[in-house]
Amino acid sequence: MKQKISMNDIAQDLNISITTISFILNGKAKEMRISDKLTKKVLDYIEEKNYNPNALAQSLRTGKSKIIGLVVEDIADAFFASVARLIEERAYKKGYKIIYCSTEDNPKKTIELIRMFKSRNVDGYIITPPKGIESELRFMRNDSLPFVLFDRYFPEIDTDYVGIDNLEGSKIAIRHLVDQGFKNIAFVTLDSDQTQMKDRMAGYRLAIKEGGAKEYILEIKFTSKPEKVVQLIANFLTKHKDIDSVLFATNYLALQGFAALNKLKLTIPEDIAVIGFDDHAFFEVFNPPITAVAQPMKNLSENLIDVLFTNMNNESQPGQESTKIVLNPELIVRASSLRKK
Amino acid sequence: MKQKISMNDIAQDLNISITTISFILNGKAKEMRISDKLTKKVLDYIEEKNYNPNALAQSLRTGKSKIIGLVVEDIADAFFASVARLIEERAYKKGYKIIYCSTEDNPKKTIELIRMFKSRNVDGYIITPPKGIESELRFMRNDSLPFVLFDRYFPEIDTDYVGIDNLEGSKIAIRHLVDQGFKNIAFVTLDSDQTQMKDRMAGYRLAIKEGGAKEYILEIKFTSKPEKVVQLIANFLTKHKDIDSVLFATNYLALQGFAALNKLKLTIPEDIAVIGFDDHAFFEVFNPPITAVAQPMKNLSENLIDVLFTNMNNESQPGQESTKIVLNPELIVRASSLRKK
DNA sequence: TAGAAAAACTAAACGGTTTTAGCAAATTAA
DNA sequence: TTAATTTGCTAAAACCGTTTAGTTTTTCTA
DSSP states (O other): OOOOOOHHHHHHHHTSOHHHHHHHHTTOTTTTTOOHHHHHHHHHHHHHHTOOOOHHHHHHHHSOOSEEEEEESOTTSHHHHHHHHHHHHHHHHTTOEEEEEEOTTOHHHHHHHHHHHHHTTOSEEEEOOOTTOHHHHHHHHHTTOOEEEESOOOTTSOOOEEEEOHHHHHHHHHHHHHHTTOOOEEEEEEOOOSHHHHHHHHHHHHHHHHTTOOOEEEEEOTTOOHHHHHHHHHHHHHHOTTOOEEEESSHHHHHHHHHHHHHTTOOTTTTOEEEEESOOGGGGGSSSOOEEEEOOHHHHHHHHHHHHHHHHTOOSOTTOOOOEEEEOOEEEOOGGGOOOO | OOOOOOHHHHHHHHTSOHHHHHHHHTTOTTTTTOOHHHHHHHHHHHHHHTOOOOHHHHHHHHSOOSEEEEEESOTTSHHHHHHHHHHHHHHHHTTOEEEEEEOTTOHHHHHHHHHHHHHTTOSEEEEOOOTTOHHHHHHHHHTTOOEEEESOOOTTSOOOEEEEOHHHHHHHHHHHHHHTTOOOEEEEEEOOOSHHHHHHHHHHHHHHHHTTOOOEEEEEOTTOOHHHHHHHHHHHHHHOTTOOEEEESSHHHHHHHHHHHHHTTOOTTTTOEEEEESOOGGGGGSSSOOEEEEOOHHHHHHHHHHHHHHHHTOOSOTTOOOOEEEEOOEEEOOGGGOOOO
16 A cells, blocks of 8 residues: 655655755754755655654664663563563653563573674663673673663673662561571572672671571572472471571562472461562562562662663763662561561 | 674675675575585685674665564563563564563554554564554554554454453353352453453353342553552442452452452451452462463463464465454462352 | 586665765855 | 855765676586
8 A cells, every 4th residue: 555655755756855854854954954945845745644764774874773672581570571661661751662582591592682682783782691691791892882781790890780789688688587586597599690699698698697597598490490499498498497487589489489388388477487589569468468678670770771871872982980870679578577476 | 893894894805796795695605506615705704703794784675674563561561571571482483583662551652662663664563452553553454564463452453363262261260259159249340441351341241140140340440540449449349248259350450459358357268259360470379379360371472473473474465364363261270269168 | 619508696776864075056245 | 246155955975785687707518
């Protein structure tokens, strides 16, 4: 039917040059001394024919795309999905779209994806990096492609970063449990060398030491199947009967942890108190409601976009200081971690 | 540092024509009788220089982009996020990326987004359409742009569609409650004229009639704030003291519903039985576990991609039959809907 | 050894925009 | 009246590939 119309078509129909149209469209009519009459004529024609410039051609020419690449571990994860949504909203207001993808923490896939983005002239990247993409990030920095790391970072590379103080997050959780009178506080985490996980672990250890308590740590292989995870947690709790409370290092672990507790017929918080790292909408209506270390989602997303945009507008000096923003998590105390009087 | 290298550069360096390189890159070397020797030479050079074709230029010329536009109501919603992830995975295997955006059920924003996608030569669209974009869809069909509707559809427009039998979903839920001996079964839904919502309502009504029971329906404005929703549900349940069970039409309503039940100090399932529409990972570990009407996520995503790809490869006749795939939901029975013996 | 056929490769157009440099006509200044 | 300036607009290159329609070179046939 109605074929896509190009600037060329307009130029032909109106018997003027393509250049003129471009100037008018880009608000340079005045500057380039195009007469008001002609400007109006073109604008009217464009309106009538419902012309839309071809974004690809624009990108090819300008090198800009008005697209931001979002590279997260797993878009189906509640935390990442929420951040994605908030970022999308904020970016949209500035006229930017988001392309996203899930890395599955696979460095090869991640690098491939970043390259794809590159070849599409993506203007900026927000990345939750898996181990193994360090050199790719160095390339990006050398090419001065704007990017921000998120959720975790590489200490050995100086980059922009936005995240929370994970060490502090664990600390406030454990301190709260200690305050409540719990003695044997366990930490169930993933066998991961990502900074956010290491920090959560470090925070646990510090707070445990501070409280004069004993460490109970269960590290679960990243690759374990869900049923396996449940089994491992159940075994762990059975082996250490004296554990009276647990901090789960991620939402996913909390989920499997609850399954394990059900299996062992342990009640929260009477038999065992529970805190989750990362809050979840459903935690509020659990029975009992679940105490959680909450990341400030809105604040995180805003900072991510802001840092990225600053970086994008700063193509000048590559030797600049990097921006690192570390926000404070908040402990949302609910019944699951309260000692019954 | 290392500037991006183009085909032109390679042609110059190797002293051959650009065309030759293009043929080799596009696997037409044999067909175009480029000698194996030259083919190897070019491939080696490309490998060495780490050359990547500019995807924009490719798209501009070919009209293809290897990108699929995913237009969902809200990417932060667990259901959409999960589907997004599954779609992404499947599309990725076929060499396609996803661009997504959230419509917030705003037709103006949605149309704007679709246009953006168009101007980027997106190859296909998966859309959960809000009311008000009917004519835009008609335009798309006229331009024979491949798209599939998802989750809901427009009865008056003949398009491809993938979703579940929502009517049946409500029915199996209500029948189950009737079987369990519940007498006064309520339905809490959104005041929406989208097909999936209407069908869920219709299914409820049919099954209630079938069971010879009485209707208790609460329709909540789409725009209501969360606290308001809790309040409305609480009021509704207080007003109708005889209600002994509820089917929540969406996950979001279930969430607020649980809050309302907590507020009223009603226990599940003793005081009131509960079923949610759309399952959620956390439902399994709720106390008690929550019965849910589950959509076959994997099956849905696979069909979405398959239908879309068939459509994309079928640019021939515009007057083709449309494909409608309606899958069966499954009732996952858990303790929240079981009458205590 | 001419003529035909196959092999190996290429020029140039195309896609749609932005941008630089510049031209012709109208106006102003001297 | 002529030169300088301003006004209003445009040609063409650039971005970076793909594809059509060749051309040239080599090999084979009669």
